[in-house]
Amino acid sequence: MDTYAVGFARPDRWSRGQSTEQSHPWHAVEAHRPAAELDGEVELAVCGAIVQVWGSQKWERVGNGRTACPTCRRLTTTARSLTSAR
Template structure:
């Protein structure tokens, strides 16, 4: 039996106009080390730079609410 697990990594978007930079979640299906520093499509559809320095889920006020709701 094959179990497919989906993991998420944290990614930091850039500040966009009045919107502050937020932490998003990126769905990963490969080795996380390969993604470090890469720009990936987040769960909520934005582009953000993946970092392996933070673990998803993140807590705090600068975390994307859409990603928090979808990536748990």
């Protein structure tokens, strides 16, 4: 089961010189509740970015796209194959 919700980087947080944010706006958010319940909430992505949850998106699909945050993608992949990584 997918335990990650999808978050979109907030445009008002893009002004800190994080250029990667603009080309990779999608992040993974650890979902402690169903993604539909988190929809619209501001959460911390697994990479540490502040994002707004889009409950209608699936990380398993967005995470494979080119606009997904590389850090989030790596972290979620690691977590899936190596549960006790940390």
